Amino acid sequence: MSPSTPATTSAASPSAPGFLRRRGPLDVLLGEVDRALQVLSNNANASRAYPAGAEVGDEPLTAQEKRHAAGLMRVNHVGEICAQALYRGQAVACAEPTARALLREAAAEEVDHLAWCARRLEELGSHVSLFNPLWYAGSFTLGLMAGRAGVPRNLGFMAETERQVEAHLDSHLKVLPAQDQRSRNVVEQMKQDEINHRVSAERAGATPLPLPVRGAMRALSRVMTTTAYWI
Numbered sequence: 001m002s003p004s005t006p007a008t009t010s011a012a013s014p015s016a017p018g019f020l021r022r023r024g025p026l027d028v029l030l031g032e033v034d035r036a037l038q039v040l041s042n043n044a045n046a047s048r049a050y051p052a053g054a055e056v057g058d059e060p061l062t063a064q065e066k067r068h069a070a071g072l073m074r075v076n077h078v079g080e081i082c083a084q085a086l087y088r089g090q091a092v093a094c095a096e097p098t099a100r101a102l103l104r105e106a107a108a109e110e111v112d113h114l115a116w117c118a119r120r121l122e123e124l125g126s127h128v129s130l131f132n133p134l135w136y137a138g139s140f141t142l143g144l145m146a147g148r149a150g151v152p153r154n155l156g157f158m159a160e161t162e163r164q165v166e167a168h169l170d171s172h173l174k175v176l177p178a179q180d181q182r183s184r185n186v187v188e189q190m191k192q193d194e195i196n197h198r199v200s201a202e203r204a205g206a207t208p209l210p211l212p213v214r215g216a217m218r219a220l221s222r223v224m225t226t227t228a229y230w231i
Contacts, residue, residue: 032088036140039084039114040132046115047108051189052123052182059179069180070126071229072172076187077117078129078228079165082139083110086161089143090154099151102204103158106197113193116186123182129228155206160214162198164221166191 038044061069087107094100121128129135146157169191176183209217 032092035088036136039081040136042118042128044111044115046112048112050116050119051185052120053185059181061177061180065177066124069177069183070121070124072176073117073120073124073183074126074129075225075228077114077121078135078224080110080114080117081132081135084114085136085139086143089140090147093144093147094154096151099155099204102200109193113190120183120186130231131227135224152205152207155201155204156209159198159201159206160209160217162194164217165194
């Protein structure tokens with residue numbers, strides 16, 4: 001090679017422009033579809049230990065008590081399906097990075113609840129709701145709408161959701177069979193996590209939702225819980 005001939009290399013010059021592919025709407029859509037399939041496959045893995053605890057044995061339950069406990073835990077499982085979809089939808093539509101990160105963090109913790117409820121249902125010899133795909137799709141759509149309402153209302157929707165879930169879980173603790181300590185431990189931990197999510201949303205600037213919106217949320221929740229208890 002002559003001194004005047006420039007050397008060629010296979011590596012691009014550090015100063016040469018590169019080709020960076022930006023994530024587009026289709027990437028986001030495919031990512032959310034993949035996430036939905038993971039959630040609905042009933043194979044979610046918890047990142048934290050199962051609250052029921054290996055040291056807590058299954059106390060004898062009558063057939064009726066088992067059915068009742070399973071119905072309540074199925075409702076709780078549907079609630080986590082909805083929370084997962086809701087927060088994912090809110091995060092997709094949220095343009096503010098800090099609020100979006102808060103929503104995604106809450107959604108990640110809800111995966112633990114999802115796995116715990118599914119495991120308890122299996123222990124009780126029962127099944128998850130057959131309508132889970134419907135609950136997920138509806139909640140994701142609702143989350144997209146909430147995310148378009150601005151950050152204060154978006155976080156307000158999260159705070160109100162958690163407030164209603166707290167009350168719902170508290171009511172379950174009152175009616176679960178007294179000797180079903182395993183289910184109680186799961187519900188207690190879920191309730192504490194929901195309180196933490198609500199407080200985080202409020203501290204981040206959540207705005208209280210109008211009374212009609214809160215009422216509509218409660219009405220939709222009643223439809224979901226009544227149906228999920230049986231199916």
